[in-house]
Amino acid sequence: MAVTIDDLPWVGSSDLANARRQTKKLLSVLRTHRAPAVGFVNEGKLQMGEVEARTALLRDWVNAGMILGNHTYSHADFNALTVEQFAADILKGESVTRRLMRARLPYQLYFRSPMTRTGNTAAKKEGLEKFLAEHGYKMTPHTIENSDFIFNAVYVRARQGGDEATAKRLRESYLDYTIAATEFAERISPQIFGREVTQTLLLHANDITADCLNEMLLRFKTRGYRFVTLDQAMADPAYATKDTLVSSRGPTWLWRWMKSIGKDVSFDGDPEPPDWVMTSYRQTLSAQ
């Protein structure tokens, strides 16, 4: 399994002290488990103030042996932009990252699209693919997604309100849901490829993931996983399947590959976060 972590330097990073503490924890857990991760950066977030300190968070990732990838400058929504506008946001979002990663050359440049939206028309999808290829980027797939941004929004609010009982319940629910999503990917991939493929996990640099990552990686190990680089995961022949699915959504690559090769596998049973979490999430959003 390869681990990828989006929205660096940190989700909700107005609290710099928290972002520092949690980045340290996240990187320490990854190193303890020898899990090489790719972190996808929104360089626009460096401009929230304290630019040097926020850039130092990214340097911590590089010093910990991780790879930094491009997640656009502003977390742009490709559905709402032309290829030219989106490409400009990708280029704007690589200057600090490329500088920090200079000592690591040569390395594979990776791009992950915000909300994993890769083109809502065939022309846009092809236009983006052409742009990425010309600039040496590979599009980054994911095969497991655990809705950590949903759990995290509720988690941050619970902790801000001093509600540790709810925070604990959320951590447990989040870990259980992560394993349910993993089991689903393990069950679906043999129906598409005739075997279990190397999984790529999509997480975010947020509080609930930092607080749960050690236990999460332990649970993966118990299931028999070992952690590989994204380069190694992408070397699995399944990842050479061309994704031709045109969609305004950003589904798992297992779905895209299944559709692209013309199979008809039922994704019924793809788990959703528990109702109580979804209800709290909607309340959290409407309170903002």
Ligand SMILES: [Zn+2]
């Ligand atoms: Zn993102």
